Amino acid sequence: MKRHWAKLAAIGGGTAAALVLALDLAFPLPRMARPDPGPGQSTLVVLAADGTPLRAWASEDGALRHPVTLAEVSPLYLQALLNYEDRAFRWHPGVNPKALARAAWQWARHGHIVSGGSTLTMQVARIVDPGVQGKSVGAKLRQILRALQLELHLSKDEILTLYLNQAPMGGMIEGVEMASRAYLGKPAKDLSHAEAALLTAMPQSPSRLRPDRAAARAQAARDKVLDRMQTRGVWDAATVKDAKLERVFAPPLRAQWLAPLAAERLRQQRRPDEDALIRTTIDAGLQMRLEQVLADRIGVLPVKVSIAALIVENEHAEIRAYAGSVDFGDASRAAHVDMVRGLRSPGSTLKPFLYAMALDQGLIHSESLLIDAPQNFGGYAPGNFQADFSGPVSVSEALQRSLNVPAVDVLERLGPARFAARLRTAGLRLRLPQDAQPNLSLILGGGSTNLEELVGAYTAFARRGIAVRPRLRESEPLVETPLVSEGAAFIVREILENGGRPGAPFRESEQRIAWKTGTSFGFRDAWAVGVTDRYTIGIWMGRPDGTPNPGHFGANSAAPLMKDIAATLGPQQLAPRRVPATVKAVPVCWPLGLAENLTAPAECLQHRLAWTLDGSTPPTLPDRLSGTGLIDVAWVDRQGRRTRPDCAAASVEPERVEFARWPTLVQPWIEPDERSPVERLAWSGDCAPRTATQGLxxxxxxxxxxxxxxxxxxxxxxxxxxxxxxxxxxxxxxxxxxxxxxxxxxxxxxxxxxxxxxxxxxxxxxxxxxxxxxxxxxxxxxx
CATH class of the missing domain: 2.60.40 (Immunoglobulin-like)
Structure with a gap:
């Protein structure tokens, strides 16, 4: 209060001070004249990590503002503003007597107001109180009183800050920061001389001087400010000449939105008492590149098909780019539906987690023999995407080729309930129909999840088996959950990236990406997820309404797009790849699946080199259709022919010989020279063989x-x-x-x-x- 009385005394003595104080009490300052105008008066702005606005929503009064402090604005702008608008701002009490006298003389001479003699404080008075606007003498007097009142309550810096944040800049835009971001695509702290002059001139006639609609008029007004700065010796002639070379141009404002659905998501989550500026983890440059890649695809997309894409930085789980739809302005593609969070069938994208968990459970190694043949699992008979079967396949081949039958076989042995529970613990929830329990169809897309949860789980393959919950705001906590072991994550990533071949050299100098695709039933959803050292990238493609998109699946639609996005990210290798201590390359033998040094030479029908975990080389999974293991028994007579003990014509005391056989269901794919030498022996003519074809x-x-x-x-x-x-x-x-x-x-x-x-x-x-x-x-x- 003492400061207020000191100001009153400076304004004009005791009588004047008492009058001003009385008027101040009778007509308090409007809400917008406060440094903090309160909730609803600030524009809600969602920012990228570097402060770039992604999207803004108007305040309750319909304005778009981006509040800043004096320190956050370029000194060039402050120079231009104060020298062009009000050089006496720092010393006058809200009004400039000299300027007012000049305006009064012009009014008396011409019979109307020629110049208003307005100070910056008086302009702020007009901005915060629409009731004092106008060119009449009465309006001018009310402006003067409001200006004196502002000076009474606020410091010079606070008044100047009000101008910086509320000066009209065309349309709904107010303030230098919002104008700089909207028209120039940069923060106000980075303004050039020409840009500072442009934004100084715009409040003189905001609707006429918008650079996105009247570039020529805006440029002429800017040059007038530049000339004034040169005339007054603030900027030298060379600087002004160079500044005039810059062409004034601004694209349509809506075209500058970035990550609009991510911003909308945060707007919906915001509490009423939260700050109006929401800073995200999004990289503005990366977001622009992502949106450009997606825009390039629109011309070849079928009708109503959209795309969602998510890029998560692995180390800190921060979302760096977020596209919930392919084109936010295309209503025909349900552009306002955020498919980053849409629940859809993940197809085959869960298979890497299945094999990693099976590795941790000691069920398999990378070259374990699996069966790709028609099988029936208690009434569930899956087929492969291409409707073909290969017989004997390794874990690496089954995962790389995304074969369905081997995956269902492994899931049955691991347990679908255990599989779903482990994923749920790590943040990837599989939603099932009401009252349904996890079953074997899960591994082929029998549940629903979303792109965000899927990408968060995939980061485990770059984070030593630890999955994360992707973060969209810097203030969100880092949530990490062990999903699989470091060794299992390494082996699965090697399979997806390098074919799972221990002998193959690491490609340290190349863009390395471990990727997996998925397609849901009926071509409704196409997926691709890729993991690099630095980022995990997820793509979903389909129709948001869930109708089929025939002919489009993960491998031919989503995977090429994912690789194109990865190519825009630059070098991804953070450090030379190291094999975890728990992982070793071990020679193994088919069909038994055991380490070569644990297998008799006669039983090693095919040699393989496998990645093994914790020194374990688990045997081939038990044969479902045979009551015996893969070690079978044959009898050989003295002539070296196969026979049977129960054969009447068998030689006396035939020799009992053990041999390794292939699992029953892969027998049709095994050529004679791939079988055990014992199996290739001729049969005794009097003893009919019991072969797999008997009776069929x-x-x-x-x-x-x-x-x-x-x-x-x-x-x-x-x-x-x-x-x-x-x-x-x-x-x-x-x-x-x-x-x-x-x-x-x-x-x-x-x-x-x-x-x-x-x-x-x-x-x-x-x-x-x-x-x-x-x-x-x-x-x-x-x-």
Whole structure:
């Protein structure tokens, strides 16, 4: 209060002071004249990590403001403002007597107001109190009184700060910082001489001098300020000449929004008592590059298809780029639906976690033998995306090729409930239909999750097995959860990135990315997730309404986009890759799966080099269809032929020989020279062998047949039947599924063959028995 009375005395003695004080009490300052105008009066602005505005929402009075302090504004702007508008600002009491006298003389001479004699304080009075606006003498007097009142209550710096934050800058924009960001794309602290002059001139006529609509008029007004600065000796002639070379131009304001759905998300989460400036972890430059990559894809997207993309920095779990839709302005693609958080089927993107958990449980190593063949898991009979089967495959191959049947096989042994619980603990929740329990379909996309949770879990492959919850705000805590062991994370990442081949050299100088795709049932969702040392990148592509997008799947749509985004990130290698102490490369043998030094030479039918965890080389998973293990028994007579103990014609006391056999379901894919030498022995003529084909045969095609089209045709048509099938039947042509029938296997198979060359047709029943016919097709020469 003493300071106020001192100011009153300076204004004009006791009588004047008493009058001003009375008026001050009768007409208090408007709300907007306070340094902190209170909630609802500040623009809500969501910022990138470097302070770049991503998106802003108008305050209750419809203005867009970005509050700043004097220290956050370029000194060039303050120079231009004070020297152009009010050189006496620092010493006058709110009004400039000299300027007012000049304005009064001009009014008396011309009969109307020529110049208002306004000080910056008087301009602030007009800004904070619309009731004192106008050019009449009465309005001018009210401005003077408000200016004196402002000087009574506020310091010079506080008054100047009010101007910086509320000066009209065209349309809804107020204040130098918001104008600088909106029109110039930079903070006000980085203004050049030309830009400082432009923003000084704009409040003179904000609607006429907007650089996005009237660039020529704005440039002329800017040059007037530059000339004044030179005339008054503030800036030299060379500086002003260079400044005038800068062309005034600003793009449409809406085009400058960045990460609009991320900003909207934070706006919805904001509490009413929180600050109006929300700083995010988003990298503005990276966000712009991401949005440009997505914009380049719009022209080739089918109708109503959108894209969501997320880039998370691994070390601190910070979201660096966020695109909830492909184009925020395209309503036909449901642009306002944030698919970073949309719940969708993840397809095959969960398979890396399955194999990592199986490694930790000691069920597999990287080259464990898995079975890619038709199987029935208690009524659930999955197939592969390409509808073909390869027989024996390794864990590395099954994961790289995203084979479905081996993954379901491993999940059944691990347990779907355990799998889902482990993911949930690490932040990746699989939503199931009401009252449903985790089942084998989970690994093929039988639950729902979102892109954010999926990316957070994938960071574990770059963070020594520790998953994170992605952070969009700097103030959010870092939430880390162990998901798999460091060794399991390393092995799975090597499989996805380098093929899982321990002998292959690390590509330290190249862009390394471990990636996995996924496609949900009916082509509704296409996914790709990639992990580098520095970032984890996630892509979702599809229709937000959940309708199919035929022909688009993870590998052909999402993966190329993910790689293009990764290419914009620059070098990703943070340090030379090191193999964890728990991981070793060990030679192993198929079909048993054990370490080579633990396998008899005769039982090592195929050599492999595997990544193993904690020194363990677990054996091949038990054969589901055989009551025995993979060590089988044969009897050999004295002539070196196979026989059976129960054969009446067997030689006296045949020798009992143990040998390694392949799992029952992969037998159709195993060539004779890949089998144990014991299995290749001829049988004694009087002792019929008990083979996998016993009781099952193919009717309608003889082995070794050469088939040709009928005259005038370009294809071969066949009608075949399998006799003796039990527990279902699958037909495979060159490993690709071509049909299946019921439990009795009695239905016919109709084949149309249009490709010349060797062919292999296999009938495989539910008991693992098979019949196989090899033949060839010849096509007539073109006329």
């Amino acid at each position: 045969r193919i009717v309608g095609l003889e082995p070794g047949s050469v088939l040709r089209p009928a005259p005038g045709h370009r294809q071969v048509e066949l009608a075949l039947q399998a006799v003796g099938a039990q527990q279902g039947l699958s037909w495979l042509l060159n490993g690709q599924a071509v049909g299946g029938v019921g439990a009795n296997g009695g239905g016919p198979l109709k084949l149309t063959l249009a490709r010349a060359g060797s062919q292999s047709l296999t009938a495989l029943d539910g008991r693992g028995r098979y019949a196989q016919v090899k033949f060839s097709v010849q096509m007539p020469s073109a006329p």
